[in-house]
Amino acid sequence: MNALDWIVVAAGLATIVWINWYFFLAGREAVDAVPTNGAQQVPVVVQGGYQPAEIRVRAGTPVRLLFDRRETSPCSEEVVVPDFGVKRFLAAHRITPVEFVPDRSGTFEFTCGMGMLRGRITVDA
Numbered sequence: 001m002n003a004l005d006w007i008v009v010a011a012g013l014a015t016i017v018w019i020n021w022y023f024f025l026a027g028r029e030a031v032d033a034v035p036t037n038g039a040q041q042v043p044v045v046v047q048g049g050y051q052p053a054e055i056r057v058r059a060g061t062p063v064r065l066l067f068d069r070r071e072t073s074p075c076s077e078e079v080v081v082p083d084f085g086v087k088r089f090l091a092a093h094r095i096t097p098v099e100f101v102p103d104r105s106g107t108f109e110f111t112c113g114m115g116m117l118r119g120r121i122t123v124d125a
């Protein structure tokens with residue numbers, strides 16, 4: 001292979017790496033809850049998905065997720081956190097606080113009622 005071939009191969013590899021980073025890693029960093037009025041609070045925008053979709057909290061103290069549902073799509077009208085017994089209706093264009101106490105550490109999913117929209121809560125000990 002000559003120099004031009006190598007440049008083409010390197011550019012192709014760089015593009016593949018960038019595409020994977022963009023779709024699988026970018027914007028997926030966990031957001032830490034902020035202590036507010038006796039609970040670890042995180043605002044979560046609900047619009048075709050959850051933003052942020054990765055949330056980090058501490059075990060043993062109440063968590064308050066403020067779901068800000070900015071759409072009327074029936075998909076997102078319900079949110080569930082099965083591991084902590086949460087199942088709540090989210091009114092369209094309203095902020096709905098959802099509170100629970102994570103009593104154990106681990107990684108837990110929260111989803112819409114159909115399991116299509118997904119997010120994750122990491123509970124640190």
Ligand SMILES: [Cu+2]
Nearest residue numbers: 075112114116
């Ligand atoms: Cu759904």
